[in-house]
Structures are given as structure tokens and as C-alpha cells.
Amino acid sequence: MKTIVLGICGSIAAIRAFDLVRVLRKKGFSVQVLMSKGAEGIITKDAMEWASGNSVITQITGKVEHVKFFGKKGKADLMIIAPATANTISKIAMAIDDTPITTFATIAIGSKKPVLIAPAMHEPMYEHPIVQKNLELLEKEKRIKIIEPLVEEEKAKLAPVEKIVLEVEKALGKKKLEGKKILLGNGATYSQIDPMRIITNLSSGKMGKALEHELLLNGATVSLVEGTEHEKFYSEIMKELPKADYFVLPAAINDFEAKEQKNKIPSSKKINLELVPAKKLLSEVREKFPELKIIAFKAETNKSKKELGKIGKEFLKKNKLQMVVVNDVSKNPTGSDKSEMLIVSREKTVFVKGTKEKIAGKIVSLI
Numbered sequence: 001m002k003t004i005v006l007g008i009c010g011s012i013a014a015i016r017a018f019d020l021v022r023v024l025r026k027k028g029f030s031v032q033v034l035m036s037k038g039a040e041g042i043i044t045k046d047a048m049e050w051a052s053g054n055s056v057i058t059q060i061t062g063k064v065e066h067v068k069f070f071g072k073k074g075k076a077d078l079m080i081i082a083p084a085t086a087n088t089i090s091k092i093a094m095a096i097d098d099t100p101i102t103t104f105a106t107i108a109i110g111s112k113k114p115v116l117i118a119p120a121m122h123e124p125m126y127e128h129p130i131v132q133k134n135l136e137l138l139e140k141e142k143r144i145k146i147i148e149p150l151v152e153e154e155k156a157k158l159a160p161v162e163k164i165v166l167e168v169e170k171a172l173g174k175k176k177l178e179g180k181k182i183l184l185g186n187g188a189t190y191s192q193i194d195p196m197r198i199i200t201n202l203s204s205g206k207m208g209k210a211l212e213h214e215l216l217l218n219g220a221t222v223s224l225v226e227g228t229e230h231e232k233f234y235s236e237i238m239k240e241l242p243k244a245d246y247f248v249l250p251a252a253i254n255d256f257e258a259k260e261q262k263n264k265i266p267s268s269k270k271i272n273l274e275l276v277p278a279k280k281l282l283s284e285v286r287e288k289f290p291e292l293k294i295i296a297f298k299a300e301t302n303k304s305k306k307e308l309g310k311i312g313k314e315f316l317k318k319n320k321l322q323m324v325v326v327n328d329v330s331k332n333p334t335g336s337d338k339s340e341m342l343i344v345s346r347e348k349t350v351f352v353k354g355t356k357e358k359i360a361g362k363i364v365s366l367i
Contacts, residue, residue: 033049
């Protein structure tokens, strides 16, 4: 079990630390909480002790707690400071150790452990040029990550809990795809019928989002192109592909498009809508990038596992793919959180059933 030290500073955003600790524990991490005096005035030690399952540290004692966790043989794997105030950020940047949080941070940085800093303060404090210089100074250190706040309503608000947790998982997770650049095409494309109407499909984009999360956890650099107008989607993909090591395409791309009308078609009359085949993105990508590793998806209806496997192998061979993921949308409706799919590669075919997060994990493990 990985151990995380969470330093909570005296920002009103400290009230969100409780949820952060609970989510981290659900993810399987052990959490040791540090609290500044300012934080103790906002949330209670008892609440954080209950949330973390550990006694809360509020001062350094003769037990040299900072060395116990972040010394050369320390048991902690990562430190988070969330929320981090302007005061604490600037002290850490200058290696000033006059609080438990700053002392823990200095020894963690010196021991080359990952340190995540999530600022939260009023916007003018965040925009102070010295605070910005200190943030830049800290981020120059390879193992320090600044988790950008959400700046709105004249406040630099603490990043969402899920974003902080993702950064923790990225810092401590598997790194099999570190250094790899992956282009991910996700969601539904559409084509215009007239200025008010479109042809599209029911893709929710949930599978792509789960894949993005899993790819990031495995150290990949992910460029995401979301579903949009068909030609625009095609152009954005082609623009990004030269930089990519892998192309992952769970997007549902329109197979047909209509001849667009410049004016809105009157609803008072019957029309015959003529559809023509749309550009086949996958075949054109393969033609222009013959060495690119491609993981594609294929939707079918009312097919047995055996039939899906055969379709997958034929599709894999035809498009020279590294992998194709085949599913039956008549059994697993689009937009659902769970599904069952066949992952077909040149070496084997794997059946996987469960949440889209579970399926994404399996797909990435086979890349």
C-alpha cells in the first residue's frame, strides 16, 4: 500500500480535504494528515483523524516525524499540499522550514519524492508576481507538480478532488507508456443537413474518457480530439497524427453525410434526404501513416461472440491494426457505464466485461 502525506494549510478550501482523504483511501492509499494552525481553525483534527484512520500531525516532536516519513528510508511515497497558501508556497520555494508542512516538504524534495502542490487563495494573491515566480521556481524541479487552481469569481479555487487524485495516480502509477505520445479520437461526429439540423450518432464518449484516464495513469502524453463536425474532426486528427506514436480511436465517426443546404429546410413539406458515403478516416490514416500503431473500435449489432471475433480479425487484418475492440451495441447500449467487449489483437482475443474503466484498463494493459 502506498503512503501519502497530505499537508492542509489555512485556506477556506481546507474544508475539501475531508473528501480528498476519503477518495484517496477508497483508491487504496494510506494517508497521513498534517495540519497547519490556520487549518485547525477551519476543520477539526478529529474529523481528519476519522477520515484518514491515522493521528493528525500538527507539530514536529522528538519522534522526528518528517524523517520517519521522508528520510532516506522513510515510509511515505508522495506528499500533497492541498490547499497550499501563498505563504506556504513561498516558504517551500525558499526552503524555509518553520512549520510541520514546510519541514516535511523540504525533506520530501531533498529525498527526491514526488510533491504535488495545489494552490488555493484569492486571485490577487495568486497573481502576485513573487508568488508566480515561486510557483515557477518550484515547478522547475522535476518531481514537483503544481496542480493549477480554477480561477473564477476573483478566487484561485482549489482544483477538483478528482483532478488531484488523478495527479497522485499518475505520479505513483505504472509507467509503461512513459514518453509515448498518444492521439485519442473520442465521441460522436456529425455532418450538417442545414443550418439547424445534423446527422450524428449516439456515442456518449464515456469509453474514450475512461481510456484517457488510464493512458495518463500509465505515463502517456495524450492529445484528445473530441467529436465535432466530421470534416473538422478529420482535419484535427490529420494535423495531430505526425506527432503521435499511437492512434486510439473509440470515436463513432459518421459513415454517411448529407449534401448541406444553405437555408433551413421548411418543416411543412416532405423531403427525401440523400446520403453519400463520408470520408473513411481509418483507411486514410493507415495509407498516410503505414507504421503508426492504431487501436480502433468497431460496433456491431445482434452478433454472437464467435461472429464478433471473426469480424474483429478481418477488420484488424484489413486495416493493419495493432488492436481492435469489438462490441455489440444491441446488447450494450451506448451511454451505459458497463459493457462487454472483445479485444482482438494479432496474438489473441480477450473477452472483457464490466465497467468502462475496467475495460479501458484491460485495453491499455495489452498495448
